[in-house]
Amino acid sequence: LRTDPLMYQGGAGGMLPARAPMRVLDPTFGLDFEAEVGVVVRATEQGISPSDALDRVALVVLLNDVTYRGLAKDELAKGFGFVQSKPPTAFAPFAVTPDELGSAFRDGRLHRRVRIHRNDALFGDLDAAAEMHFSFGELIAHAARTRPLAAGTIVGSGTISSEGETAGCACIVERRMREQLQHGAASTPYLAVGETVTIDLVDDTGNSVFGALHHEVIA
Amino acid sequence: LRTDPLMYQGGAGGMLPARAPMRVLDPTFGLDFEAEVGVVVRATEQGISPSDALDRVALVVLLNDVTYRGLAKDELAKGFGFVQSKPPTAFAPFAVTPDELGSAFRDGRLHRRVRIHRNDALFGDLDAAAEMHFSFGELIAHAARTRPLAAGTIVGSGTISSEGETAGCACIVERRMREQLQHGAASTPYLAVGETVTIDLVDDTGNSVFGALHHEVIA
Numbered sequence: 195l196r197t198d199p200l201m202y203q204g205g206a207g208g209m210l211p212a213r214a215p216m217r218v219l220d221p222t223f224g225l226d227f228e229a230e231v232g233v234v235v236r237a238t239e240q241g242i243s244p245s246d247a248l249d250r251v252a253l254v255v256l257l258n259d260v261t262y263r264g265l266a267k268d269e270l271a272k273g274f275g276f277v278q279s280k281p282p283t284a285f286a287p288f289a290v291t292p293d294e295l296g297s298a299f300r301d302g303r304l305h306r307r308v309r310i311h312r313n314d315a316l317f318g319d320l321d322a323a324a325e326m327h328f329s330f331g332e333l334i335a336h337a338a339r340t341r342p343l344a345a346g347t348i349v350g351s352g353t354i355s356s357e358g359e360t361a362g363c364a365c366i367v368e369r370r371m372r373e374q375l376q377h378g379a380a381s382t383p384y385l386a387v388g389e390t391v392t393i394d395l396v397d398d399t400g401n402s403v404f405g406a407l408h409h410e411v412i413a
Numbered sequence: 414l415r416t417d418p419l420m421y422q423g424g425a426g427g428m429l430p431a432r433a434p435m436r437v438l439d440p441t442f443g444l445d446f447e448a449e450v451g452v453v454v455r456a457t458e459q460g461i462s463p464s465d466a467l468d469r470v471a472l473v474v475l476l477n478d479v480t481y482r483g484l485a486k487d488e489l490a491k492g493f494g495f496v497q498s499k500p501p502t503a504f505a506p507f508a509v510t511p512d513e514l515g516s517a518f519r520d521g522r523l524h525r526r527v528r529i530h531r532n533d534a535l536f537g538d539l540d541a542a543a544e545m546h547f548s549f550g551e552l553i554a555h556a557a558r559t560r561p562l563a564a565g566t567i568v569g570s571g572t573i574s575s576e577g578e579t580a581g582c583a584c585i586v587e588r589r590m591r592e593q594l595q596h597g598a599a600s601t602p603y604l605a606v607g608e609t610v611t612i613d614l615v616d617d618t619g620n621s622v623f624g625a626l627h628h629e630v631i632a
Binding site: 198200201203205206207208223262270271272273275277278282336337339340341342343344347 | 495500
């Protein structure tokens with residue numbers, strides 16, 4: 195986790211629109227969201243260094259890496275990565291060039307707060323950079339170690355995390371793990387039909403940078 | 414292996430041309446080839462059945478799923494699948510519609526022999542269907558269990574295998590594992606600079622169906 199990125203390859207065939215519903219499919223699948231920041235790169239050569247890799251960032255995006263936790267455990271045990279446990283990822287309406295983000299995009303990280311609401315309740319209010327162990331430069335270089343990356347390749351930060359308990363979480367499973375550790379059992383359920391999830395990233399005046407993701411949960 | 418497909422997601426950003434060189438990059442990376450058959454699907458709905466999935470096959474392809482064995486072990490242990498250990502996959506020059514394959518494409522498998530040469534020596538001469546545990550219908554349905562597949566999605570069979578020792582192997586690592594079992598140590602090395610790999614699939618008159626893959630190995 196801290197010495198070598200845990201990176202998986204997701205499906206490139208389709209994306210979930212920012213306002214499209216998320217599907218439960220089966221209650222045992224354990225539908226969860228993951229708020230994270232990503233970058234879209236220009237053509238990137240194999241073997242690039244982390245510092246050069248940062249220059250290949252064309253756009254910054256906000257995304258919801260939708261996950262079926264009930265399927266992820268078995269796929270993790272197989273070692274072959276996530277296939278069924280990662281349905282299409284959702285992206286916020288706007289992608290933003292690094293220069294528009296100014297000094298908020300520095301050290302290969304986006305220093306902005308992400309606010310996640312589950313229904314009307316605040317679920318997390320987190321700094322997207324504070325616990326990002328690897329910079330986007332390091333993550334791009336990791337992905338490009340043995341191959342070039344095509345222009346348009348999207349590299350995600352991993353779920354935004356926070357060790358501070360007051361800040362909340364960017365995904366349900368992290369909250370459940372904390373409950374497990376503190377109380378011996380997880381009490382927060384995964385998403386059910388009729389709920390909503392809203393993910394937004396705001397600048398220092400509180401304005402949305404990418405537009406919000408907003409999903410209803412359907413069967 | 415036999416009850417649930419071991420399926421990983423590969424990079425979709427770029428492919429290796431059929432006659433392009435394969436790169437060693439670092440001798441410790443353990444460059445290997447994997448001969449396999451794949452299918453390109455039309456738009457496929459989430460939750461499709463294996464029998465309906467077979468109707469979504471638009472094209473059949475022959476491919477070399479290039480692998481760095483020296484990097485695969487650590488990535489397998491992480492559980493997140495293959496990122497650095499799977500550089501771009503190479504595809505044979507022609508893709509073929511199922512009707513052109515006639516009865517050779519039946520039961521969701523391609524009943525044709527694949528011949529692999531390492532330099533001038535025959536490395537494997539294998540039936541692409543004989544040990545394919547899951548049909549392409551089952552593999553497509555597995556991939557589409559929680560999401561639709563975009564038109565153009567490529568689903569691979571997995572490395573062609575043969576339990577018969579006389580038929581050879583479709584990848585170096587399988588031969589090395591057999592050597593390990595029989596002699597206590599693997600003696601066949603991974604690819605080195607200057608070698609060549611040729612993969613071809615032939616019909617019952619010995620004619621190439623997809624055109625051959627032919628790669629020189631460079632640094």
